[in-house]
Amino acid sequence: MDAKTEWSGEGGLPPLFTRWFAERGWSPRPHQLALLDKTADGRSALLIAPTGAGKTLAGFLPSLVNLHRRGKPKPGTGFHGVHTLYISPLKALAVDIERNLERPVAEMGLPVTIETRTGDTPQHKRSRQRLNPPDILLTTPEQLALLIASKEAERFFRELRFVVFDELHSLVTSKRGHLLSLGLARLRKLAPEVRTIGLSATVADPDDLRRWLVAQRPGEKGLSELVTVSGGARPVITILDTEERIPWSGHSARYAMGEVYKAIGEHRTTILFVNTRSQAEMLFQELWRINDDNLPIALHHGSLDASQRRKVEAAMAENRLRAVVATSTLDLGLDWGDVDLVIHIGAPKGASRLAQRIGRSNHRMDEPSKAILVPANRFEVMECQAALDANYIGAQDTPPVGEGALDVLCQHIMGLACADPFDALEVYEEISSASPYAHLSWESFERALDFVATGGYALRTYERYAKIRKTKYGLWRVSHPAYAQQYRLNVGTIIEAPMMNVRMVRKGKGAVGRGGPVLGQVEEYFLEQLSAGDTFLFSGKVLRFEGIRENECLVSDALSQDPKIPAYAGGKFPLSTYLAEGVRAMLDDPDKRKTLPDQVRDWLSIQAEKSVLPKRDELLIETFPRGDRFYMVAYPFEGRLAHQTLGMLLTRRLDRVGAKPLGFVATDYALAIWGLEDMGAHFANRRPSIQDLFDEDMLGDDLEAWLNETWLLKRTFRYCAVIAGLIERRHPGKEKTGRQVTVSSDLIYDVLRNHQPDHILLEATRHDAAQGLLDIQRLGDMLKRIKGHIRLKRLERISPLAVPIMLEVGKESVGSAADEALLTEASDDLIRDALN
Numbered sequence: 001m002d003a004k005t006e007w008s009g010e011g012g013l014p015p016l017f018t019r020w021f022a023e024r025g026w027s028p029r030p031h032q033l034a035l036l037d038k039t040a041d042g043r044s045a046l047l048i049a050p051t052g053a054g055k056t057l058a059g060f061l062p063s064l065v066n067l068h069r070r071g072k073p074k075p076g077t078g079f080h081g082v083h084t085l086y087i088s089p090l091k092a093l094a095v096d097i098e099r100n101l102e103r104p105v106a107e108m109g110l111p112v113t114i115e116t117r118t119g120d121t122p123q124h125k126r127s128r129q130r131l132n133p134p135d136i137l138l139t140t141p142e143q144l145a146l147l148i149a150s151k152e153a154e155r156f157f158r159e160l161r162f163v164v165f166d167e168l169h170s171l172v173t174s175k176r177g178h179l180l181s182l183g184l185a186r187l188r189k190l191a192p193e194v195r196t197i198g199l200s201a202t203v204a205d206p207d208d209l210r211r212w213l214v215a216q217r218p219g220e221k222g223l224s225e226l227v228t229v230s231g232g233a234r235p236v237i238t239i240l241d242t243e244e245r246i247p248w249s250g251h252s253a254r255y256a257m258g259e260v261y262k263a264i265g266e267h268r269t270t271i272l273f274v275n276t277r278s279q280a281e282m283l284f285q286e287l288w289r290i291n292d293d294n295l296p297i298a299l300h301h302g303s304l305d306a307s308q309r310r311k312v313e314a315a316m317a318e319n320r321l322r323a324v325v326a327t328s329t330l331d332l333g334l335d336w337g338d339v340d341l342v343i344h345i346g347a348p349k350g351a352s353r354l355a356q357r358i359g360r361s362n363h364r365m366d367e368p369s370k371a372i373l374v375p376a377n378r379f380e381v382m383e384c385q386a387a388l389d390a391n392y393i394g395a396q397d398t399p400p401v402g403e404g405a406l407d408v409l410c411q412h413i414m415g416l417a418c419a420d421p422f423d424a425l426e427v428y429e430e431i432s433s434a435s436p437y438a439h440l441s442w443e444s445f446e447r448a449l450d451f452v453a454t455g456g457y458a459l460r461t462y463e464r465y466a467k468i469r470k471t472k473y474g475l476w477r478v479s480h481p482a483y484a485q486q487y488r489l490n491v492g493t494i495i496e497a498p499m500m501n502v503r504m505v506r507k508g509k510g511a512v513g514r515g516g517p518v519l520g521q522v523e524e525y526f527l528e529q530l531s532a533g534d535t536f537l538f539s540g541k542v543l544r545f546e547g548i549r550e551n552e553c554l555v556s557d558a559l560s561q562d563p564k565i566p567a568y569a570g571g572k573f574p575l576s577t578y579l580a581e582g583v584r585a586m587l588d589d590p591d592k593r594k595t596l597p598d599q600v601r602d603w604l605s606i607q608a609e610k611s612v613l614p615k616r617d618e619l620l621i622e623t624f625p626r627g628d629r630f631y632m633v634a635y636p637f638e639g640r641l642a643h644q645t646l647g648m649l650l651t652r653r654l655d656r657v658g659a660k661p662l663g664f665v666a667t668d669y670a671l672a673i674w675g676l677e678d679m680g681a682h683f684a685n686r687r688p689s690i691q692d693l694f695d696e697d698m699l700g701d702d703l704e705a706w707l708n709e710t711w712l713l714k715r716t717f718r719y720c721a722v723i724a725g726l727i728e729r730r731h732p733g734k735e736k737t738g739r740q741v742t743v744s745s746d747l748i749y750d751v752l753r754n755h756q757p758d759h760i761l762l763e764a765t766r767h768d769a770a771q772g773l774l775d776i777q778r779l780g781d782m783l784k785r786i787k788g789h790i791r792l793k794r795l796e797r798i799s800p801l802a803v804p805i806m807l808e809v810g811k812e813s814v815g816s817a818a819d820e821a822l823l824t825e826a827s828d829d830l831i832r833d834a835l836n
Helices: 015-023 030-040 055-070 091-108 125-132 141-148 152-157 175-192 206-212 254-265 278-287 306-318 351-358 380-394 406-419 424-431 444-456 482-492 577-588 596-612 640-656 679-684 700-710 712-724 738-755 761-774 777-788 800-808 818-833
Strands: 045-048 084-087 114-117 136-139 160-164 195-200 225-228 236-239 269-273 295-300 322-325 339-345 369-374 466-469 476-478 500-505 518-523 533-539 541-549 552-557 620-627 629-635 661-666 671-675 789-793
Touching: 015 055, 015 800, 030 045, 030 055, 030 195, 045 055, 045 206, 055 084, 055 091, 055 136, 055 160, 055 195, 084 141, 091 114, 091 136, 114 125, 136 141, 136 278, 141 152, 141 406, 152 175, 160 175, 160 295, 175 424, 195 206, 206 225, 206 476, 225 406, 236 380, 236 640, 254 269, 254 278, 254 339, 254 577, 278 295, 278 322, 278 533, 295 306, 306 369, 306 679, 322 679, 369 380, 380 596, 406 424, 406 444, 406 476, 406 482, 406 712, 406 761, 476 482, 482 577, 500 541, 518 533, 596 800, 596 818, 620 679, 620 800, 629 679, 629 761, 629 800, 640 671, 640 700, 640 777, 671 800, 679 789, 712 738, 712 777, 738 761, 761 777, 800 818
Parallel strands: 045 195, 045 225, 084 136, 084 160, 114 136, 160 195, 236 369, 269 322, 269 339, 295 322, 339 369, 500 552, 620 789
Antiparallel strands: 466 476, 500 518, 533 541, 541 552, 620 629, 629 671, 661 671
8 A cells, every 4th residue: 555545644743853854845755654653553564665765764753753752761760771773784784874863863852862783883882782771772683682682681672662674675584584583573572562663675575574574473464564655766777888898708897997987987976886705806906907097996895894894984975985896785775875876797696686786876766876787798798688677677586584494593592591591382482473483383493492402312411512401490591601601602693604804914934023904804714725925805905925823814915916816705696586587588589689789699699590599498408529528508597506506416417327527617597517428429319318317306316415425514504503502603712713613513413414313403404505505496496497398409519608608617716817818818719619
């Protein structure tokens, strides 16, 4: 229902607020007043609105009005708990909201105190906040979990009236969102009058979020109220119209840097989004290399030191930067009015993600956002076009909330015991009121409870895993204060690769001096590969590796401008199912291909001559010889994760029939397998048939056998074990290295597999691997889709469509101009062969 039809006047808005709007030449927007109306009646609500619609002010208006009517507490009235919680997915967003919220509070003279509480907040300030909380606390899911696990939780939250969830669509779909949902269930117990307000961009299924915001009861499907805002200026999105040759492969987009730099110079402030930290580092360095006008350009990603990130955010807020290169750390909600252009380097991998990032430009509802997409290769041109088409029709591909993770449940149970002894049945009812856990069985809850109490059947003889125990009154409590301390040090679900501080020192032999600035953090596994003197790219600089001391990596300035070691890899987003479908449709429809640049259309036309373009509902398989190897290339367009799993399973099957596969490589678009025998001949002789090779039964015994042999389940188990609290990264006064955590978790994994294969963490591990690292569901859907629709083309030489994936065979990430030249030579050779 549209908000305009639900607002009956300004009766709920006090005169002070009405005057404040009028003095600025504004009037309250209908959706802001509708949200105020609904929450005044004690209801919770979800507001879905486009960027610039005033979502943040709408979310806080009920709190500010309520606090205005409450007035300033009189001296001597005793402890006042927190009134409003604002939960943000990003630290930077909480800081930005504090800055923007303080202005109306000050201008209206409201008796309201506002503070942030994130991982960057000093410990002394966090301790003081528990004793003297502000009226409005801006925080993150991890800090909420810590506050709930505190002995003062009941006192701290007893006056809580509102919880505002910003960018709710990005909060709820991960384990972080599962932990947050359990925290919300506990808040409802501690403060029964609490109302929730969700703020979100457009999502695929609003009811998913509406259920998440309110308590779920057996036999009922509770939904919050919904306020939607239609309209808003249509964004202006273009794909870079370049005169340069678009590469057939690669991810750097170096070919376009001159045109990107020109666009920066033509606008006030530009945000350049990339998908990985390594891309951010490379792009930042490239821009500085050609920055003849000395434009102020900055870098922002999650591995940089917090103080450096804050400096960049402050400079952006004060309009002192012309451009900032960023990863997802700046995706959400930040309101920098001077940003008038977003440039997306590389394909966005999702329609919703692109819409989110474009919204950082012209952060106003009535002004169109402006964005330029810069594809890094020819396949990405098609993906960018599919994303652009999706944006214009308002298509969304946000993932569903999903079922609550069992390792997160275990962590939450431990947190509840840290606060106060609890009754198991009451806690089960509380937990199952959270939307992701609404279908949690009592048996699964008991298994989770038993795990926290004993570690499970195979580990119950070890006292160290008995973290809670039952009192004579039937309540569960922490068995030793040390376990509560360990919980607080390890809370949260974000398990990144073990990191080391990168500290700048003076270059020298032997003993290296200390005391230089910390530039940020780098993954431990990457640093373990380096030898003294190796150079790599980080923090916008080429650094020389001097050595590792304790938990720090020591580096100095490198004289060379070319890093010897490729930049460390950040995580890559998977190609969304929606955009994959769009690319397949484009390949199948000549009319859709008319929108593509000439050089990409020509590439596809030559593919149609030399081989064939795949139909929308079929899987194209090409086989051909090259050198002393034989190749099979498949084009599923299902994303890198699904393709990697498919490659593992296909090589096992091909090996079993004597096709002698040697290896495979996967991208978001294609999969290539190479070997010693002609796989096309095997398929022609039905050894096996191509249909049998891609049969759905590969997700049965083949998958199970491969998983039992690979390291992947052990790595996934390690993450689950850390989240569930079986293994702690941090202990009071010390921290385990990544290697120590790995050894501990691998030993326990082997014990559980042999002695308790139905252990709750092994179940969580298999679920995570199937959903995340392997993308089994998507792979299964693909195998069903292509059944009876596989097209085999036996070729004498490589096809144009196969050139990009062939360039990935054996290739590492490119770090220098010299390496880029070598890649170009290889590319030219393959292209000449493909074009005959």
